[in-house]
Amino acid sequence: MAKQRIVTLLTDFGRSGPYVAEMTGVIMSITPGATVVDITHDIPPGDILAGAFVLRQAFGYFPPDTVHCVVVDPTVGTDRRIMAARYAGQTIVFPDNGVIGLVERDYPLEQIVAIRNEQYFLESTTSATFHGRDIIAPVAAYLSGGLPMDRLGPAPGKFKLLDIPEPAEEPDGLIRGQIIYVDHFGNLISDVSAQLLHQVWGEPVGVVVFCAGNNIGVLKATYAFAAPGAPLSLINSMSLVEVAVNGGRACDILDAGVGAEVRLVRSR
Amino acid sequence: MAKQRIVTLLTDFGRSGPYVAEMTGVIMSITPGATVVDITHDIPPGDILAGAFVLRQAFGYFPPDTVHCVVVDPTVGTDRRIMAARYAGQTIVFPDNGVIGLVERDYPLEQIVAIRNEQYFLESTTSATFHGRDIIAPVAAYLSGGLPMDRLGPAPGKFKLLDIPEPAEEPDGLIRGQIIYVDHFGNLISDVSAQLLHQVWGEPVGVVVFCAGNNIGVLKATYAFAAPGAPLSLINSMSLVEVAVNGGRACDILDAGVGAEVRLVRSR
Amino acid sequence: MAKQRIVTLLTDFGRSGPYVAEMTGVIMSITPGATVVDITHDIPPGDILAGAFVLRQAFGYFPPDTVHCVVVDPTVGTDRRIMAARYAGQTIVFPDNGVIGLVERDYPLEQIVAIRNEQYFLESTTSATFHGRDIIAPVAAYLSGGLPMDRLGPAPGKFKLLDIPEPAEEPDGLIRGQIIYVDHFGNLISDVSAQLLHQVWGEPVGVVVFCAGNNIGVLKATYAFAAPGAPLSLINSMSLVEVAVNGGRACDILDAGVGAEVRLVRSR
Numbered sequence: 001m002a003k004q005r006i007v008t009l010l011t012d013f014g015r016s017g018p019y020v021a022e023m024t025g026v027i028m029s030i031t032p033g034a035t036v037v038d039i040t041h042d043i044p045p046g047d048i049l050a051g052a053f054v055l056r057q058a059f060g061y062f063p064p065d066t067v068h069c070v071v072v073d074p075t076v077g078t079d080r081r082i083m084a085a086r087y088a089g090q091t092i093v094f095p096d097n098g099v100i101g102l103v104e105r106d107y108p109l110e111q112i113v114a115i116r117n118e119q120y121f122l123e124s125t126t127s128a129t130f131h132g133r134d135i136i137a138p139v140a141a142y143l144s145g146g147l148p149m150d151r152l153g154p155a156p157g158k159f160k161l162l163d164i165p166e167p168a169e170e171p172d173g174l175i176r177g178q179i180i181y182v183d184h185f186g187n188l189i190s191d192v193s194a195q196l197l198h199q200v201w202g203e204p205v206g207v208v209v210f211c212a213g214n215n216i217g218v219l220k221a222t223y224a225f226a227a228p229g230a231p232l233s234l235i236n237s238m239s240l241v242e243v244a245v246n247g248g249r250a251c252d253i254l255d256a257g258v259g260a261e262v263r264l265v266r267s268r
Numbered sequence: 269m270a271k272q273r274i275v276t277l278l279t280d281f282g283r284s285g286p287y288v289a290e291m292t293g294v295i296m297s298i299t300p301g302a303t304v305v306d307i308t309h310d311i312p313p314g315d316i317l318a319g320a321f322v323l324r325q326a327f328g329y330f331p332p333d334t335v336h337c338v339v340v341d342p343t344v345g346t347d348r349r350i351m352a353a354r355y356a357g358q359t360i361v362f363p364d365n366g367v368i369g370l371v372e373r374d375y376p377l378e379q380i381v382a383i384r385n386e387q388y389f390l391e392s393t394t395s396a397t398f399h400g401r402d403i404i405a406p407v408a409a410y411l412s413g414g415l416p417m418d419r420l421g422p423a424p425g426k427f428k429l430l431d432i433p434e435p436a437e438e439p440d441g442l443i444r445g446q447i448i449y450v451d452h453f454g455n456l457i458s459d460v461s462a463q464l465l466h467q468v469w470g471e472p473v474g475v476v477v478f479c480a481g482n483n484i485g486v487l488k489a490t491y492a493f494a495a496p497g498a499p500l501s502l503i504n505s506m507s508l509v510e511v512a513v514n515g516g517r518a519c520d521i522l523d524a525g526v527g528a529e530v531r532l533v534r535s536r
Numbered sequence: 537m538a539k540q541r542i543v544t545l546l547t548d549f550g551r552s553g554p555y556v557a558e559m560t561g562v563i564m565s566i567t568p569g570a571t572v573v574d575i576t577h578d579i580p581p582g583d584i585l586a587g588a589f590v591l592r593q594a595f596g597y598f599p600p601d602t603v604h605c606v607v608v609d610p611t612v613g614t615d616r617r618i619m620a621a622r623y624a625g626q627t628i629v630f631p632d633n634g635v636i637g638l639v640e641r642d643y644p645l646e647q648i649v650a651i652r653n654e655q656y657f658l659e660s661t662t663s664a665t666f667h668g669r670d671i672i673a674p675v676a677a678y679l680s681g682g683l684p685m686d687r688l689g690p691a692p693g694k695f696k697l698l699d700i701p702e703p704a705e706e707p708d709g710l711i712r713g714q715i716i717y718v719d720h721f722g723n724l725i726s727d728v729s730a731q732l733l734h735q736v737w738g739e740p741v742g743v744v745v746f747c748a749g750n751n752i753g754v755l756k757a758t759y760a761f762a763a764p765g766a767p768l769s770l771i772n773s774m775s776l777v778e779v780a781v782n783g784g785r786a787c788d789i790l791d792a793g794v795g796a797e798v799r800l801v802r803s804r
């Protein structure tokens with residue numbers, strides 16, 4: 001079988017206009033046979049943290065050599081750079097604005113370059129540039145087709161990460177993190193991972209969760225362990241501590257959202 | 269040409285988060301070369317009847333050996349089973365909650381199993397399980413790749429169907445059904461099929477339709493046969509009796525929705 | 537590598553129902569191995585100008601021999617024709633209602649036929665016909681598979697274009713056009729192209745833009761050249777004159793939308 005060339009798109013463009021199709025057409029024109037997969041185009045406009053979250057979460061399930069295009073780019077038109085980075089055998093092309101921040105926390109970086117070589121850009125006769133279509137899509141297509149990353153530009157001295165702290169054990173023995181995403185069902189998803197809990201406490205028995213000032217009680221195994229309408233917390237399918245309401249929308253019932261503090265205490 | 273391996277997704281996840289991409293990535297990782305098709309991800313959360321309707325309607329247009337993943341699953345986390353069934357040469361993987369009900373009415377069942385063999389599940393290190401990603405998607409991918417269905421588990425004694433009655437001729441000579449779907453244009457689609465009309469009455473001439481207490485008049489051939497703004501009924505492109513308003517939204521104008529009674533009377 | 541067969545879909549169906557999947561399944565059944573790409577399904581219902589705009593804009597980025605299906609069709613059920621046309625090496629199948637109008641302005645027409653040959657339609661046993669699924673999708677699939685266009689029907693005497701005037705230089709030395717699209721970010725996109733400006737004035741220096749009675753000032757190079765919250769105009773990534781607000785929604789701030797007049801004056 002011919003090699004599978006997968007290129008994904010993750011943007012804040014919505015799906016009503018031509019922008020997504022323009023990127024898709026560019027990729028298919030440069031790399032015939034490429035499979036273009038829409039991760040989502042419904043990131044709230046300019047919401048870097050939401051883009052970082054969905055990217056990190058979807059990333060782990062794609063096959064080796066997948067190339068991901070990320071266009072959540074509120075500073076387009078400034079001189080922010082566009083980067084290509086390889087983590088754990090997959091490649092991401094993205095604006096240097098922190099959107100790579102959550103992948104960077106959880107996967108090993110293998111290579112990163114600041115993209116400069118205009119030979120791989122789309123020729124554009126227009127004054128304004130649509131970087132998603134004119135730089136990110138064609139570069140991703142060439143990478144998917146086998147272009148070595150170092151042809152794109154030099155390694156950067158450093159690159160931008162998220163400006164929120166990593167969750168960690170605090171001197172007072174708590175683990176402190178925050179809500180970083182609210183999903184379609186209103187669940188509040190934090191940046192505290194099962195892995196961190198295990199590092200700090202081994203098996204997380206008797207761990208009590210507080211969110212936005214509310215005592216959510218002991219970490220549960222599944223949604224069904226709380227009464228209907230009652231909040232609960234669990235380690236979700238992303239291996240992250242999540243605050244949910246059995247049959248309801250936790251974000252509304254707890255009046256909490258992205259940025260809300262999450263504290264975990266071991267009650268022994 | 270290599271065999272075409274098509275896997276479709278039909279869920280209530282929406283398109284803003286990572287869940288759809290996670291399933292897509294799992295399928296492409298297990299069965300390289302699979303083509304993943306989104307049927308829809310906009311089923312109202314937990315609406316089993318809407319999921320059953322869209323599945324039944326899209327099903328008939330896909331090629332033989334297509335595998336469909338259905339994740340409309342309000343009882344995830346309970347012990348409801350996950351099934352794989354083969355109807356008319358295509359395969360469906362779905363939760364045992366009735367969502368198969370409308371396909372079951374119209375297509376011949378060839379084989380069905382209750383999925384138990386964890387060898388084909390995604391390895392998950394998390395406490396909570398996302399059955400769409402961890403069971404339904406990988407099982408569908410293996411089936412698309414040629415896995416015989418009986419490797420997944422035993423035939424079930426029985427399985428769940430919809431809890432609404434099938435439309436039928438009543439002792440008083442009426443045909444009685446109900447509205448089962450309201451489409452994007454506000455059209456009210458019933459479960460009364462052209463096939464049933466033909467069985468009962470032969471050519472459906474002079475058939476008068478009542479919906480939610482309104483006399484809609486005689487079945488028409490197309491939308492253009494009613495005055496603008498007036499309700500009409502016709503046999504739609506799905507071979508189902510539909511109540512529409514020429515140039516308007518029937519659901520609003522008739523104040524009717526899913527569950528509304530539909531009665532058909534032959535007026536000769 | 538096997539030849540890539542790309543068929544795109546551009547409709548006003550939304551994504552919640554079965555209609556898009558029905559068309560996709562039909563195409564994949566007729567032409568195995570075809571890649572179906574969703575341009576968008578979120579054209580406002582029946583909005584021919586919006587469909588024409590998104591089609592024209594996406595069109596230019598797809599590879600040769602791509603076949604595009606356009607189903608924005610408020611007059612379905614009347615006797616309007618369905619056409620297939622070849623422009624610049626790609627093919628479009630569309631209802632004869634003007635939706636081809638903006639492609640026609642900018643790309644050379646190579647061949648056009650009025651589709652009549654029912655041999656390439658989907659067999660339908662229903663009284664009502666879903667032309668997108670029963671005619672446009674199968675014809676597009678056959679064309680993608682290599683069917684010569686003249687097998688579909690005869691060349692039409694003429695076909696419908698948009699009923700808005702083309703932008704042009706007026707006797708008073710102005711260029712007059714109009715807003716034809718409002719994008720996801722609220723930007724007002726006109727039909728005045730960079731190409732027209734160059735034809736009339738050479739390098740467009742000192743060109744002042746008026747939109748819906750507002751003086752927007754001199755054409756700028758990028759969004760960042762206006763103060764936050766202030767309107768500006770530029771030649772956008774589509775090579776069209778666009779009126780935007782730095783960090784805001786121009787359509788709301790200027791209370792303008794599709795149809796608003798755009799005038800350009802050279803201030804020398």
